[in-house]
Amino acid sequence: MTQQTQGSRLEIHGVHKNFGDFSALRDINLTIEPGELVCFLGPSGCGKTTLLRIIAGLEQQSAGQLLQGNDDISLKPPKDRDFGIVFQSYALFPNMTVTANIAYGLHSVGTPKARIRERVAELLEMIGLAEHARKYPAQLSGGQQQRVALARALAPSPGLLLLDEPLSALDAKVRHHLRSEIRSLQKQLGVTTIMVTHDQEEALAMADRVVVMNNGVIEQVGTPLEIYQQPQSAFVAEFIGAMNFIDSAPLNGQRVMVGNRAVDVVRPLPEGKGGVRLAIRPEDVHLLPSGDGDWEGRVEAMDYLGAFIRTQVRLTDVALDLVVDVDPRSARQLELAVGNRICLHLPSDALHCFAA
Ligand SMILES: Nc1ncnc2c1ncn2[C@@H]1O[C@H](COP(=O)(O)OP(=O)(O)OP(=O)(O)O)[C@@H](O)[C@H]1O
Ligand SMILES: [Mg+2]
Known part of the structure; x- marks a missing residue:
């Protein structure tokens, strides 16, 4: 149905982040393979969003290097990086229809009109909201709005999808449903994905690998099973399960x-x-x-x-x-x-x- 998005590898080398005297991230080293879904998991304030924002270029690291594919993106502004992003609260444009919201990122890169129509129709189909194309965000449920946000992020076929607690504002039932939808969409497209969550169940259910963070450092990286069965620190043992x-x-x-x-x-x-x-x-x-x-x-x-x-x-x-x-x-x-x-x-x- 859709064209295959080619995911790219992301490498993070020795990233530090200070806010004034406060050290928010220390010596972050991590490689995320093409097509992988990785969850950043950890308690509030441990640095998940900061790391995601550094990857997006929305925040500048104090030290360290980031590579996407063979591209050194360490100093690139967000517009020159190849990613789509979805935030916790629905950041849709309230005065634009569903269609216009999804098309937004395509207009800005000068995609021909006919191709935009085609791509939006394809994405609407993919997220199951074809009948809602002409609605405005306020006329949609929370889960529907997050689906639109996801479609908008995926529209330009980014090599990297960044999700910052995209499900946390939804009630449990919708959250569970959307969890498996995101996962199957991600697999189908093969897009390298990072999802921030502080919900361990969500991380264990969705991720290929989980990055457990605490106090600005990575405590452990592993598959959900490894993290659960072989916790490498008392913190991980206590935090998971x-x-x-x-x-x-x-x-x-x-x-x-x-x-x-x-x-x-x-x-x-x-x-x-x-x-x-x-x-x-x-x-x-x-x-x-x-x-x-x-x-x-x-x-x-x-x-x-x-x-x-x-x-x-x-x-x-x-x-x-x-x-x-x-x-x-x-x-x-x-x-x-x-x-x-x-x-x-x-x-x-x-x-x-x-x-x-
Ligand atoms: N712009 C900023 N200026 C100063 N301190 C900041 C700034 N942004 C984040 N911090 C601090 O850095 C730490 C990490 O914040 P971050 O938002 O990355 O946490 P988080 O893991 O995403 O938490 P949550 O689960 O609550 O979203 C926090 O202590 C926060 O107060
Ligand atoms: Mg956060």
Whole structure:
């Protein structure tokens, strides 16, 4: 249906950004491959938008270099860079129709009128809004407006699509729907895409790779699975998904002490003599009938979350509460109930080890 947009590789080398005395980004190094969808994920204020704006040329980096394809774009103004951008709030022109909004970027590069008509029709079809062509933005829903914003950004077939929280102003249902639409459109066009979000579920669901940022630095880059299963820092472990943390002290070899009990771990221990923060996902803790496991505890709370029951267990030997996800079937078999005693098993290969 549409012509294939050729995505281009983006390389970011040693980018720093200062606002006065404040250091907003430090030593950012990242390569984004052609056709990839990468999410910048991190808490508010960590520098996601600043990095996206630097890539667009809307903000000037204090140091570092940016390459798009073989082109050094470090010092180019936004109009000379090859990207389309969509912001969080619908930045459509309110006094222009849907058609005129989508055509906007094509007029400014002098595309012939007939070609513009063709391209707009194609994009309207693609975003499923052909019947709304003559409407004004105020006559559209939020989700429809963001579709138009997306079509407008894609109209000139940019090599790079930049999305800054494009879904965050929408309600959950529309957001979920548009999430998969954006993803399939992006795949179909093969356009290299960066999407900023602070919604981890969105990042894990959509991205080929996730860039986890914190306080102006990149904490980890990886596929959603790598980020979830092999967090490289306690920050990533805590920020993505749910995680239990258990303080321990190194003992010898692959053993640590939790309270007065020795625990074996499989993953490499952090270097140095300091304490070790063990971490385990709620779904990795096994519950067993009382008397059967390594740890004793008492069920403090149970929350039914549909597919599983999020259970809070207070350990007997150590002053510690663990969150454990149990499927309803196992919960029935264990006769799990608040106040009951229960045993726990913490598989050693499920224990992550971080420096305390
Ligand atoms: N123009 C500016 N002048 C001074 N400080 C700025 C400027 N722009 C951003 N900052 C600061 O830089 C830091 C990073 O801001 P940025 O907008 O990139 O965060 P973000 O990760 O996009 O956050 P959010 O999720 O809230 O959008 C913040 O502490 C912010 O206050
Ligand atoms: Mg932002």
